[in-house]
Amino acid sequence: MxxxxxxxxxxxxxxxxxxxxxxxxxxxxxxxxxxxxxxxxxxxxxxxxxxxxxxxxxxxxxxxxxxxxxxxxxxxxxxxxxxxxxxxxxxxxxxxxxxxxxxxxxxxxxxxxxxxxxxxxxxxxxxxxxxxxxxxxxxxxxxxLVSVSVHAMTRFDQIAHPRRETFGVWGDGNLGFITALMLRKLYPEAKLFVFGKTQSKLDYFSFADETYHIDQIPEGVSFNHGFECVGGIGSQYAINQMIDYIIPEGTMALLGVSEEPVAINTRMILEKGLRVYGSSxxxxxxxxxxxxxxxxxxxxxxxxxxxxxxxxxxxxxxxxxxxxxxxxxxxxxxxxxxxxx
Ligand SMILES: NC(=O)C1=CN([C@@H]2O[C@H](COP(=O)(O)OP(=O)(O)OC[C@H]3O[C@@H](n4cnc5c(N)ncnc54)[C@H](OP(=O)(O)O)[C@@H]3O)[C@@H](O)[C@H]2O)C=CC1
Ligand SMILES: O=C(CO)[C@H](O)[C@H](O)COP(=O)(O)O
Ligand SMILES: [Zn+2]
Missing domain, CATH: 3.90.180.10 (Medium-chain alcohol dehydrogenases, catalytic domain)
Structure with a gap:
């Protein structure tokens, strides 16, 4: 045919x-x-x-x-x-x-x-x-796209230490929404924080415990494990901000695709003993x-x-x-x- x-x-x-x-x-x-x-x-x-x-x-x-x-x-x-x-x-x-x-x-x-x-x-x-x-x-x-988040959850489960009380998701778009939703369902007891750029988008994340504008994160915010769902050059800022706020020995999943290499704060990855992994x-x-x-x-x-x-x-x-x-x-x-x- x-x-x-x-x-x-x-x-x-x-x-x-x-x-x-x-x-x-x-x-x-x-x-x-x-x-x-x-x-x-x-x-x-x-x-x-x-x-x-x-x-x-x-x-x-x-x-x-x-x-x-x-x-x-x-x-x-x-x-x-x-x-x-x-x-x-x-x-x-x-x-x-x-x-x-x-x-x-x-x-x-x-x-x-x-x-x-x-x-x-x-x-x-x-x-x-x-x-x-x-x-x-x-x-x-x-x-x-949903299966990409589900795949990231499986990798997370294999890689992360067992303290899973708090999560941070960077990205207020499609992948951030889906990943945050999956975390909400798979870890219902955990606190879920979403970090984004636009309040009207963050308003969709009604199931999260807190949403934060990336320029107005209050003192004292921290979490055990993070998921980067931004991509592009914005992922550089997102990854470095995640490194700043994550609790030592946490894991960071990178899901966003960037055309250009991004510069990340390796010193703090070392000092905090973080595990950074890709999920694609x-x-x-x-x-x-x-x-x-x-x-x-x-x-x-x-x-x-x-x-x-x-x-x-x-x-x-x-x-x-x-x-x-x-x-x-x-x-x-x-x-x-x-x-x-
Ligand atoms: N790993 C994989 O297998 C897959 C990866 N992807 C990739 O994931 C990325 C995201 O896809 P998708 O969700 O559909 O895209 P979206 O554009 O819907 O989402 C990205 C969101 O991140 C926001 N953002 C930009 N900078 C920051 C920042 N510093 N901190 C927090 N949020 C920020 C953007 O805001 P604004 O638009 O205002 O800049 C936008 O709302 C893309 O690179 C895509 O290619 C997609 C599918 C599968
Ligand atoms: O969307 C994706 C998976 O759903 C990935 O972003 C895609 O695999 C990247 O492919 P390419 O290398 O062609 O940009
Ligand atoms: Zn895709």
Whole structure:
């Protein structure tokens, strides 16, 4: 069959390409239904990555957050019509120690490898996780982003000392909201502090014990463990502020992506004996855990619906441009695309 793939060929230039695909393979065929835009996609769309990176990664179909319906499954794992979340990480080897999302040989959709802006996604059955039928599809669309936070929680649990009485989350955007929400649910007894730049965004974090503007942090604020969810050059300020306020021997998870190297106060990391670790992307197990958490705590998807800030029906390439341009002007929340191509 001929599959239409909507590729970014240059910044702000999307073109359709035609890909000959066989149904006689082990791949499940998924018709995308709801997709969501990540910052990583915007960095390609706007051309804010370096010329070298763009030359290496384009052309490619963007989008690595999305769900769809199974239309063909030679493995017999999924009934036709099953709603599934697609896992963008695609490993080609296994390792006893190194997670599949950290193996340098793994490929990641919409990062130099076609993402979900296609008529049909051909994908291995182990990269699919069933979506509960009653889950709001606009929330389900960004399951991948939630699974990134869930993955960070698992890493935290393995790395951090057992005193988990207080948490600090830097970042008053999507990832900060999701990470703070997960901490609230997984550590309900702990005190949760969120640090951000904009009061109207911090107001969304109604489940936190305290929210602080980063320029007005009161004397005496401290916490056991921190999560950086800022990214960009702002992450430099966030990481250094976290180093200042964290209690010695705490852990600091870095989740924000920065294009430029950031300067951090290593002297205080040493003096406080901090453990700083990166957390990136996620695995099918993190997606499955996310779905379990949605069922265990139905208020999680209810809170997440606050993040849906724009929904665009995509019928032609121009609609993709409109969704991406609108997302750029969006102060808070996720842009969802109903895929009607
Ligand atoms: N590790 C991973 O696998 C993943 C990483 N990411 C990355 O995470 C980062 C955040 O993504 P997302 O939440 O969607 O982006 P958002 O823009 O929604 O959130 C970032 C927020 O941090 C705020 N901010 C800026 N500087 C500071 C500061 N010094 N202290 C506290 N808050 C600050 C921003 O405010 P303002 O806008 O006013 O500057 C913004 O509200 C991005 O770099 C993204 O690429 C995303 C997905 C997965
Ligand atoms: O969004 C992400 C995962 O959900 C990450 O930011 C993404 O993996 C980064 O990819 P790239 O190297 O292409 O910017
Ligand atoms: Zn992403």
């Amino acid at each position: 001929i599959n239409q793939v909507y590729q970014l060929v240059a910044p702000r230039q999307i073109e359709v390409t035609y890909d000959e695909r066989s149904l006689n393979s082990d791949r499940v065929v998924v018709r995308p239904t709801y997709l969501s835009i990540c910052h990583a996609d915007q960095r390609y769309f706007t051309g804010s990555r370096s010329a070298e990176v763009l030359a290496k990664k384009l052309p490619m179909a963007m989008i690595h957050e999305g769900i769809g319906k199974v239309v063909h499954d030679p493995s017999g794992t999924f009934a036709i019509g099953t709603l599934v979340a697609m896992v963008p990480n695609t490993p080609s080897e296994t390792d006893d120690i190194i997670g599949e999302n950290y193996l340098r040989t793994s490929r990641f959709r919409s990062s130099g490898y076609d993402g979900y802006m296609q008529d049909y996604v051909f994908i291995k059955s182990d990269r699919l996780v069933e979506v509960p039928a009653d889950l709001d599809p606009e929330v389900a669309a960004f399951t991948e 992307r996620s695995t099918p197990a993190d997606f499955a855990r996310t779905m379990e958490l949605y069922q265990l705590y139905p208020d999680i998807p209810a809170y997440l619906s606050n993040l849906v800030s724009g929904v665009f029906q995509i019928r032609q390439i121009e609609d993709i441009h409109q969704a991406f341009e609108s997302d750029l002007t969006n102060r808070f929340g996720k842009t969802v695309m109903e895929w009607c191509m």
